[in-house]
Amino acid sequence: MDTFASVRYIVDDVPAASFFYTTHLGFILRSNPAPAFADVTLGPLRLLLSGPQSSGARATPDETAGPGRNRIHLIVDDLDTEIDRLQAAEVPFRSELTTGPGGRQILIADPAGNLVELFQPAT
Template identity: 80%
Template sequence: MTEPDQLASVRYIVDDVAAAIDFYTTHLGFTLHTHPAPAFADVVRGPLRLLLSGPATSGARATPDDHAAPGRNRIHLIVDDLDAEVDRLRAAGQPFRSEVVTGPGGRQILLADPAGNLVELFQPASH
């Protein structure tokens, strides 16, 4: 069992580790944690450790067909001002996969990393 002060890790399969490092550190406030080889790196933001696994890593091996159906999994990052983040990222040429959606809990938009993995930017509703 993980202790509360440890990082939670999520693995994203990426085509280009260097491009993924640049995307997450330049645009989303992650810091580079380790980059032991061109095939793998991990970046950290708060308690989240994002494992960036390139094509040569064991983590990128094929998933069995019965588990490979596309889903809607994504990391969820809370932002203070969604409109400002959208403007900043659009100006940087980053691809969004949705428009801003408003619901009872707040507002969100989906962004894609260089490999097409989804990132949800979420601004909670003010109470």
């Protein structure tokens, strides 16, 4: 299994973004359920290009919209257990639990306010 560092970029036009990264920067297209989402890689970097129809784009609350909507994307095996653990540790949550076509996710914030997405893929 390949190991990637995943970063989600919210984009307005998934096909255009996918074309840009694969054509101009040498990324490899892994999956492309456009127009909602594309998954491109370059070495150990996995770039998740999420359009307005994707669940990733819906997970950002209005008060954090705009610059800074990008976040680290961490895959977890059991999102409910992680939510319980982090709530007990009083980690600040920045969204409600969201379910979309690719899975379930929630946003937390680091001490500086940077967003981290916890994501459990759909089975």
